[in-house]
Amino acid sequence: xxxxxxxxxxxxxxxxxxxxxxxxxxxxxxxxxxxxxxxxxxxxxxxxxxxxxxxxxxxxxxxxxxxxxxxxxxxxxxxxxxxxxxxxxxxxxxxxxxxxxxxxxxxxxxxxxxxxxxxxxxxxxxxxxxxxxxxxxxxxxxxxxxxxxxxxxxxxxxxxxxxxxxxxxxxxxxxxxxxxxxxxxxxxxxxxxxxxxxxxxxxxxxxxxxxxxxxxxxxxxxxxxxxxxxxxxxxxxxxxxxxxxxxxxxxxxxxxxxxxxxxxxxxx
Numbered sequence: 116x117x118x119x120x121x122x123x124x125x126x127x128x129x130x131x132x133x134x135x136x137x138x139x140x141x142x143x144x145x146x147x148x149x150x151x152x153x154x155x156x157x158x159x160x161x162x163x164x165x166x167x168x169x170x171x172x173x174x175x176x177x178x179x180x181x182x183x184x185x186x187x188x189x190x191x192x193x194x195x196x197x198x199x200x201x202x203x204x205x206x207x208x209x210x211x212x213x214x215x216x217x218x219x220x221x222x223x224x225x226x227x228x229x230x231x232x233x234x235x236x237x238x239x240x241x242x243x244x245x246x247x248x249x250x251x252x253x254x255x256x257x258x259x260x261x262x263x264x265x266x267x268x269x270x271x272x273x274x275x276x277x278x279x280x281x282x283x284x285x286x287x288x289x290x291x292x293x294x295x296x297x298x299x300x301x302x303x304x305x306x307x308x309x310x311x312x313x314x315x316x317x318x319x320x321x322x323x324x325x326x327x328x329x330x331x332x333x334x335x336x337x338x339x340x341x342x343x344x345x346x347x348x349x350x351x352x353x354x355x356x357x358x359x360x361x362x363x364x365x366x367x368x369x370x371x372x373x374x375x376x377x378x379x380x381x382x383x
Contacts, residue, residue, distance in 0.1 A: 119350050123177055138248045169307065171348070172308045176291055182240035186280070187330070213293050218296050286330075305346065318358045318360035323336045329352050
């Protein structure tokens with residue numbers, strides 16, 4: 116599991132570097148990397164990532180999304196600066212109401228005029244990273260990127276990016292699991308994915324290591340459950356488990372002796 120986590124980290128960093136390099140070299144289409152740009156994505160790329168999510172989970176969010184990689188870097192730095200080597204996250208119930216509202220706002224912005232479409236540029240992670248990087252790396256004005264930054268659209272994007280990084284510093288992948296429309300769509304598919312991370316209750320001792328390391332806040336150690344609609348497949352939970360109780364498998368694991376499981380109606 117630790118090897119798979121390092122492979123994911125290397126791939127995500129490589130995608131971020133290649134994306135930035137293409138922008139710096141003058142690429143005008145983020146679809147070069149088959150990213151999920153909700154405004155300009157091709158139907159083939161969209162169907163492809165939905166199929167991948169149905170099979171393997173939200174691997175897009177953990178490897179291909181540049182904003183996701185930046186959030187991981189900020190969360191890693193926060194962990195070191197605050198000297199919390201054993202993790203400091205906790206399980207939180209998913210806020211589907213906020214995510215649905217975000218999708219509705221995005222739908223309205225895409226059907227309106229150019230002024231309303233700017234909302235989608237602030238919500239979609241690929242568009243946000245692409246536009247901010249374009250302002251920073253390939254300025255069109257003679258005065259440099261700082262003059263463009265004074266413009267309304269560029270300044271709004273920088274503020275939104277700073278807010279996302281602040282949320283990552285405080286709580287990991289908060290943006291991905293509450294506001295991001297791409298994460299919401301892929302999360303709705305990933306909860307029914309063929310392969311999922313699963314906690315084996317026969318091996319789990321409820322030590323809480325997985326829950327403290329889950330920057331998506333989707334692992335409940337006490338209930339032996341993982342919310343796959345919010346799991347970004349970072350593999351931190353599996354790598355931190357001392358008993359190797361978390362497996363990447365098909366379907367949920369069942370107790371070998373289910374009659375020994377204590378329910379809430381049984382006395383302590």
